[in-house]
Amino acid sequence: MLSRTADNLFWMSRYIERAENLARLLEVGHRLSIMPASADGSEWASTLAIAGCQDAFDREYQTVGAQNVVEFIGIRNDNPYSIPSCLENARSNGRAVRVSLTTAMWQSLNSTWLELHSRRPSAESGAGILDYLDWVKDRSTQFVGATTSTMLRNDAYFFVMMGMLLERADNTARLLDVKYHLLLPEYEDVGGTLDFYQWSALLRAVTANRAYHNLYRGALQPWRIAEMLILRAEVPRSLLSCLVGLTEYLERLSDMYGERKESLRMAKALHADLAYQPAEDIFQRGLHEFLTDFIQRNDRLGRQIQRDYLD
Amino acid sequence: MTKEPFNEMRDGGGAVRDLYRGVQDWLDRTPADVMALKREETELLYRKSGITFAVYGEDGGTERIIPFDVIPRLISAREWELISRGLNQRVKALNMFLCDVYGEQRALDEGIIDPSLVLLNDAYEPQMQGLRVPGGVYTHIAGIDLVRVGPDEFYVLEDNVRTPSGVSYMLENREMVMRLFPDLFRSYAVRPVDHYPEELLSTLVSVAPPAAQGDVTTVVLTPGRYNSAYYEHSFLADEMGVDLVEGRDLFVADNIVYMRTTQGPKRIDVIYRRIDDPYIDPLAFNPDSALGVPGIMTAYRAGNIVLANAVGAGIADDKSVYTYVPDLIRFYLSEEPILNNVPTYRCAEPDGLAFTLDNLKDLVVKEVHGSGGYGMLVGPAATKDEVSAYAERLRADPDQFIAQPTLALSTVPTFVESGVAPRHVDLRPFILVGTETKIVPGGLTRVALEEGSLVVNSSQGGGTKDTWVLNE
Numbered sequence: 001m002l003s004r005t006a007d008n009l010f011w012m013s014r015y016i017e018r019a020e021n022l023a024r025l026l027e028v029g030h031r032l033s034i035m036p037a038s039a040d041g042s043e044w045a046s047t048l049a050i051a052g053c054q055d056a057f058d059r060e061y062q063t064v065g066a067q068n069v070v071e072f073i074g075i076r077n078d079n080p081y082s083i084p085s086c087l088e089n090a091r092s093n094g095r096a097v098r099v100s101l102t103t104a105m106w107q108s109l110n111s112t113w114l115e116l117h118s119r120r121p122s123a124e125s126g127a128g129i130l131d132y133l134d135w136v137k138d139r140s141t142q143f144v145g146a147t148t149s150t151m152l153r154n155d156a157y158f159f160v161m162m163g164m165l166l167e168r169a170d171n172t173a174r175l176l177d178v179k180y181h182l183l184l185p186e187y188e189d190v191g192g193t194l195d196f197y198q199w200s201a202l203l204r205a206v207t208a209n210r211a212y213h214n215l216y217r218g219a220l221q222p223w224r225i226a227e228m229l230i231l232r233a234e235v236p237r238s239l240l241s242c243l244v245g246l247t248e249y250l251e252r253l254s255d256m257y258g259e260r261k262e263s264l265r266m267a268k269a270l271h272a273d274l275a276y277q278p279a280e281d282i283f284q285r286g287l288h289e290f291l292t293d294f295i296q297r298n299d300r301l302g303r304q305i306q307r308d309y310l311d
Numbered sequence: 312m313t314k315e316p317f318n319e320m321r322d323g324g325g326a327v328r329d330l331y332r333g334v335q336d337w338l339d340r341t342p343a344d345v346m347a348l349k350r351e352e353t354e355l356l357y358r359k360s361g362i363t364f365a366v367y368g369e370d371g372g373t374e375r376i377i378p379f380d381v382i383p384r385l386i387s388a389r390e391w392e393l394i395s396r397g398l399n400q401r402v403k404a405l406n407m408f409l410c411d412v413y414g415e416q417r418a419l420d421e422g423i424i425d426p427s428l429v430l431l432n433d434a435y436e437p438q439m440q441g442l443r444v445p446g447g448v449y450t451h452i453a454g455i456d457l458v459r460v461g462p463d464e465f466y467v468l469e470d471n472v473r474t475p476s477g478v479s480y481m482l483e484n485r486e487m488v489m490r491l492f493p494d495l496f497r498s499y500a501v502r503p504v505d506h507y508p509e510e511l512l513s514t515l516v517s518v519a520p521p522a523a524q525g526d527v528t529t530v531v532l533t534p535g536r537y538n539s540a541y542y543e544h545s546f547l548a549d550e551m552g553v554d555l556v557e558g559r560d561l562f563v564a565d566n567i568v569y570m571r572t573t574q575g576p577k578r579i580d581v582i583y584r585r586i587d588d589p590y591i592d593p594l595a596f597n598p599d600s601a602l603g604v605p606g607i608m609t610a611y612r613a614g615n616i617v618l619a620n621a622v623g624a625g626i627a628d629d630k631s632v633y634t635y636v637p638d639l640i641r642f643y644l645s646e647e648p649i650l651n652n653v654p655t656y657r658c659a660e661p662d663g664l665a666f667t668l669d670n671l672k673d674l675v676v677k678e679v680h681g682s683g684g685y686g687m688l689v690g691p692a693a694t695k696d697e698v699s700a701y702a703e704r705l706r707a708d709p710d711q712f713i714a715q716p717t718l719a720l721s722t723v724p725t726f727v728e729s730g731v732a733p734r735h736v737d738l739r740p741f742i743l744v745g746t747e748t749k750i751v752p753g754g755l756t757r758v759a760l761e762e763g764s765l766v767v768n769s770s771q772g773g774g775t776k777d778t779w780v781l782n783e
Contacts (some may be wrong), residue, residue, distance in 0.1 A: 002570060006573045092536070098555075111359060310573070
């Protein structure tokens with residue numbers, strides 16, 4: 001297939017995944033900000049940090065508050081880090097390769113884009129913001145559903161899935177990294193209800209709150225949360241789970257093309273490091289150091305895939 | 312020429328013609344609210360599937376859908392027989408003209424057409440001189456615009472042999488009507504059009520370069536997603552099952568054209584290009600073009616790639632050459648033209664210019680190189696100021712213009728605000744030329760939605776209709 005087509009497919013699904021992740025982040029921010037113990041607005045600062053747009057935000061706003069952050073990430077379309085920009089980019093990448101999408105995928109992308117205008121709440125009141133965020137998540141789920149149920153399992157599909165998984169791994173790792181002080185309570189004041197809310201919000205941000213109870217059947221324990229989101233292959237947003245998928249699709253691509261590239265080696269190395277690493281080692285080495293290293297390697301993997309197939 | 316327009320549905324006394332009786336019954340028995348709902352549904356469906364076109368010079372919502380009128384336009388088997396014979400003849404002559412212009416130039420030597428009109432024309436491409444293209448085919452895809460003025464009177468309004476567009480609407484409109492009004496569709500024996508993409512692919516493959524090895528690799532080359540016809544480019548590539556490429560996806564090495572794929576370079580043989588000549592190769596033509604492929608002209612000249620349509624084909628549809636087409640048919644085929652030209656005044660000639668200037672109020676004046684309805688004057692609809700401004704442009708550069716009487720274009724029933732009313736239409740059938748010539752029975756009917764308007768171009772607010780060519 002055309003390299004450019006593969007590139008558009010890859011970025012189309014990255015942007016959809018990114019829009020969904022931003023919606024989850026805002027939802028969690030909103031949830032925490034209405035908790036009685038929350039007054040300092042630190043929730044919104046960390047939302048910006050996870051979304052990676054703290055600097056861009058600071059250039060435009062004086063204060064970090066619910067209204068400003070929701071407007072910046074959720075509503076504005078002139079901010080390249082926002083939900084509307086992601087949906088627009090996803091659609092524009094999809095439109096460029098209309099031929100390679102199934103009708104169901106294209107209609108999903110296109111309807112999302114067409115409805116966006118009427119769904120977007122006004123920045124002032126913020127009323128209806130939760131409905132809007134639900135809608136964004138629904139559209140992403142619907143798109144992934146359309147993709148997995150209608151697309152041929154060939155190279156095009158592998159590129160779509162790889163874009164999604166790379167973005168997802170990056171998001172989970174950033175989320176953990178920004179919240180790592182919550183998960184390593186020895187550095188912070190422990191106890192109190194706020195911690196519980198924060199942990200549970202963290203799980204919600206990756207839709208793993210039910211999964212946690214299913215896997216661990218007990219009270220929320222910070223190191224278990226970290227272990228789950230890094231090392232449990234059953235959890236679809238864990239780092240390991242993303243790497244399992246990435247390795248699989250790169251393997252299948254190599255089989256199909258009859259050529260093994262550097263990106264496959266990198267994915268396998270990263271996969272192995274996660275799969276055979278005891279949780280204790282990670283905590284001993286330092287969660288933050290581990291996550292920083294992961295984010296860099298994941299990013300390098302993405303760029304290697306770009307070099308091997310998409311340029 | 313100011314006679315009553317031919318009404319395709321009703322005769323002079325207002326009675327419904329036999330052909331349209333089924334349509335009338337259907338209109339009578341379908342309640343207005345059902346019809347309104349169905350029409351809303353079509354708009355929604357078109358938008359949802361992204362069947363849009365871009366309008367140049369408009370900000371913001373530049374993606375629009377072309378208004379679609381649900382009442383089909385009917386063409387009887389007998390009428391189609393006449394039309395398709397005429398199209399075959401005309402396109403054959405146009406193609407022979409191109410072979411001749413870029414070959415021996417007999418028509419120029421023998422004075423059939425003024426050589427300076429051809430050789431000094433911007434659309435004439437000197438780089439094509441002496442180059443033999445496979446099968447001698449220049450006009451692989453031609454769109455000929457026809458208007459109807461009487462029962463058996465069809466005129467050719469314009470030839471399009473560069474990159475004619477609109478065929479995706481022919482196919483999508485059919486899908487839409489079959490989906491919305493299966494009963495009406497079933498009540499007529501309508502000849503299918505949906506094999507067009509297959510015919511297009513086999514046409515392109517039939518004239519592949521002799522150098523092509525094994526399976527012929529064909530692609531559609533688009534300027535990209537901001538082009539007004541991008542939807543059509545992707546639609547055709549999709550339907551043919553070939554790659555849709557942009558200039559940056561292709562490169563030339565050792566006079567061979569390759570596309571960049573995830574598995575490395577892949578050689579290609581035939582390019583259905585929807586990029587205009589001046590942009591196709593920055594080394595050979597416009598050096599600023601980012602749309603084209605550097606070196607593709609050398610590969611073309613080396614015979615390693617086929618471009619459809621051929622570079623330089625535009626000289627055959629130039630509006631100043633148009634006026635000579637009937638003569639060219641007589642010259643190359645020794646036949647009388649089956650489809651006639653609209654009477655046309657050449658402003659390049661003193662008599663033509665004088666007549667045009669004296670009668671601007673009654674004429675349609677077009678730029679010789681214009682297309683899409685941009686830059687034309689419709690005399691009867693223009694204000695005094697518009698007419699005098701246009702007259703100045705005419706005097707300044709008369710060679711650039713031709714004039715035609717305002718034709719009484721035929722009318723077809725169409726949904727408008729006040730109900731169903733006659734509106735003016737034209738017809739663009741598509742002719743495919745490979746080792747043989749094929750015409751899918753149908754075409755794009757364009758309709759001027761405003762009362763009395765004769766401008767059917769989609770860029771000027773025209774709409775489209777499904778066109779039914781009947782079996783008998």
